[in-house]
Amino acid sequence: MNGKAETAGPRERLLLAAERLLYSRGGSVGVSALLEEASVARRSLYEHFGGKDGLVAAVLRRTADEDLAWYECALGDGDSPRGRLLTLFDRLDELVSDAGFRGCRYLAIDLAFADRDHPAHAETDAYRRRIRALLVRELEALGHARPEHAAEQLHLLLEGTLVMGATQNHQHPARVARDLAAIVLDG
Known part of the structure; x- marks a missing residue:
């Protein structure tokens, strides 16, 4: 310890x-x-x-705060709303390329607990809403014509990067996602 x-x-x-x-x-x-x-x-x-269910939910609440802080920090590396969002994918590339990366903890928990009434699902849902709100904020600052829709697209790219990063050694899914994100941002 x-x-x-x-x-x-x-x-x-x-x-x-x-x-x-x-x-x-x-x-x-x-x-x-x-x-x-x-x-x-x-x-x-x-x-x-x-019990264990309450512990799992408490861990997810805490890690959500930590993970959102990571996203905010990653966004802070860009010089404009567009640059911040694209830089986020650069930071994700670093994250998923790390030898200790094991994938998205929220997806793993969702898959582990099939009962939709398990308290962990409320925490994973809340976390994802916070991620989308963060993306909408940046897209609104960019002046994107459809910030909610674009946030859904970017969120899909983020989640896909985390999944692919956990399953493909020595690949760089965040780089591919970054290229797609640029299309979403310019759309």
């Missing part, structure tokens, strides 16, 4: 362990593995989160 986890209380250790294990192993990771990784008693899981 890292130093941050060792000095954290049970709630934080559970969040850190779940974030790590859900990303590396997926939603099927068992409660026992989560408890062992966090070095906490089963009681802590239920006291703080009500």
